[in-house]
Amino acid sequence: MKVSLTVNGKPMSGEVEGRTLLSTFLRETLSLTGTHIGCDTSQCGACTVHVDGKQVKSCTIFAADVAGAQVTTIEGMANADGTLGRVQQAFQDHHGLQCGFCTPGMVMASAALLAVNPKPTEAEVRHHLEGNICRCTGYHNIVKAVMAASGQDVSMAAE
């Protein structure tokens, strides 16, 4: 079947089977390979995207189910002029990524948190990111980056 939707502000469409996951559709059909697949049990969060503004693990939803929706992926998070968006810039400034594999999911999850909770506490950030696994950073600089992106002083995050 054909599915049409808006991805990163652009209308897109492609042929899918009923069983095709949104993560597969993004990567294989639309070649948006910034969305990563790190597990097969919907635990790791590397495939996190926004569907109509809400944070969704794209491996938990069928492509056919998002027909007509507005989907945002990591490729759509930069500013219009191509510079890094607010959350992306905070991740670079605070070394919130190492190998980069979990990073797209972390950025999408963090942006979704800040959209509903503009000044989260450290505990709220850590709680919100429980569905996103990172093996490189020990989370220190990710949490710091998210708090910095919210405009908060991060000097309490001991260096």
Next chain:
Amino acid sequence: MPKDFEAKTSGIGAPMKRREDIRFLTGRGVYTDDLKIAGQTYAVFVRSQVAHGRIKAINTEAAAAMPGVLAIFTGEDFKDVGGNPAGWLIKSRNGEPMREPKRPVLAHGKVRHVGDAYAAIVAETYEQGRAAAQQLADDTDIEELPAIIDMKAAAADASNRVHDEIPDNLCYDWGWIEDNRAKVEEVFAKAPHVTTLELVNNRLVPNAMEPRASIGEYFPGTGDYKLTTTSQNPHLTRLLVAAFVLGIPENKLTVVAPDVGGGFGSKIYHYGEEALVLAAAKKLGRPVRWTAERSESFLSDAHGRDHVTKIELACEKDGTFLAFRTETYANVGAYLSNFATVTPTFLHGTLMAGPYKVPHVYVNVKTVFTNTAPVDAYRGAGRPEATFSLERVVDQMCRELGLDPFEVRRKNFITPDMFPYTTPVGLAYDTGNYQATLDKVIEIADVAGFEARRQASAKKGKLRGLGLSTWIEACGIAPSHLVGILGARVGLYDAATVRVNATGNISIMVGAHSHGQGHETVFAQIAAEKLGVPESSIEIVHGDTSKIPFGMGSYGSRSLAVCGVAMTKAIDKIVAKGKKIAAHMLEASEADITFEAGKFQVAGTDKAKTFGEIAFSAYVPHNYPLETLEPGLEETAFYDPANFTYPAGAYLCEAEVDPDTGKVTIEAFHCADDFGNVMNPMIVEGQVHGGVGQGIGQALLESTTYDETGQLLTGSYMDYAMPRASDVPFYNVDYSCQTPCTHNPLGVKGCGEAGAIGSPPAVVNAVIDALHRGGITHVKHIDMPVSPQRVWAAIQG
């Protein structure tokens, strides 16, 4: 970050932001699975569902007839090619070489662990491959044999064998140093006090977030092969798959490791899947790709740790160490992965003196085959196991004798005036200051305020404890001639090529591989400072054997200490040649040319040429000493270090235990490390954070559990407890105590593994300390992971 580090904005020591972040943050990284190649096909592996079995028949007929199936491979197809070799030959105490069973591309005759691949389907689509793999599994007759899981039982039972030709399931029985055994026994027999602990160093699954993936291509026009794969060391993989396994000439195979999503050791090794996709690509004349599902990763990636150790400490009543003695069983799994035999031996036994001036040490390691996934080096690799044993037994001794764990360590430290210091286990520490890092961690952790914090916890009904670990490791494993004597089958140098282009910008091809470490930024910082040019004019190239010189890749915290030094040596050659060119152009003597801040100058004059002018002249040699000097400006250097480097440090963990539930919370974690000189403090901090995060994972959460039949009970993220953001605190990291390495010109020691080495014993020591301070004094030890269930059970006695 200390202020003196923040001040610098470029070059060595500056906390420069990473250039690679831009592509990772915008979804433009290119990992192996992101590549699409015209005509690609999909490999799906058929893996054993039993831990141990004899393959009676594989009937491929029905699977082969299924839609989209292009080829089926079984162990029979690879029985005449080579095996995947062990990188080190270890000898047993009796002088016999280790037992080294063949590790085939696909299991042949027997399957030896759950997940052992015995066949592969190649199909037009992944779904078709999966369907045919299921059919083939149904059409395979495997006679199940009793599984050999417990390593001590495996060594005791000669009737049941992982490999039919190895009667006692023993790879080797290693003594280090065997000649010291009798003397150590004598010391123990006379010692005023002996403390004994039996410890489990829990098996871990490395779990890099990017699953392994490989794409094989074959180009019939030239007979060339290409392997794109998730590797930490593409040249090593090329050597193994070409020369040892498939018999492809090395120069007909290119191995590319593009962006790689973490490794932690698990992507050092060559795996059978890499050989399969290459062989299949040739047979089909089409690209063949494979990406592991996470379940496959759990079953087939090389695991880490998995030791059972009895450690004894002989000492005076005042806590002065007299001797350490250990007896360790190390589980190597079903086959020998590439570094599996060196990890429990030379990366473990040689560290068993720690940072202490203990006069006598004897280490015995029995490495055992079992019907489990292969075990190999995982972040720290042998050194975390040594550190855990030492730091736990030291704390236990202090408790038995009523001594202060800080003072006992201080009393036994090798002191700064004693370097270079040769340990009784064969290492020569070049430099260090263990007192300084201990003092520093006491300062930054506010140990003086601990009692008040403990009382505050007590008011909430919680038990608070303080756990110390003073660790040392050996990084940048070398030199080649020594490791050759010890049994290494490879050299351990690294290499870099510095190519100054005609327009003056620079390409640097390095043997090291970055899979999260930020080499593209840090190597450029060092080169920029050495050459006096901006970082933006330097490109770091890695991960492609057709571009880079033969280097050994990245593991063992070796990238800067070995490859970084190779790069500086190549830069030295560039500068030396530049001086010759400048002398000619400036009509001066070469001896009078100085090079500073990117300028070649005649000393004491204002006559000078810029770096760019010299580069241009090298490639457009119109005014150039062609009769004595070749044109061009490109130099390669190989560097084989004179010794290991020896990072060290002191870690303090403050943990709170809920006595009602057994739950442990890390309240604070403090690190005072000595990494020698620091090239980019931001990245060093990040490395420590990540290592400590993994160490806390090992200490509190991660357990790789096989049942008695060899089924992996923790085979997904729903069962295997990866540390999440809410499981860990902010870490307090200090690296201001610096004793630069004395034998490399950068003075660097390596920082990648420290966190994972130093942290597990600090966590466990904190938990035991909390219990004892809370009056629960019957608990001597709790095995990792120190889960709520285990803590609660220990409290109940």
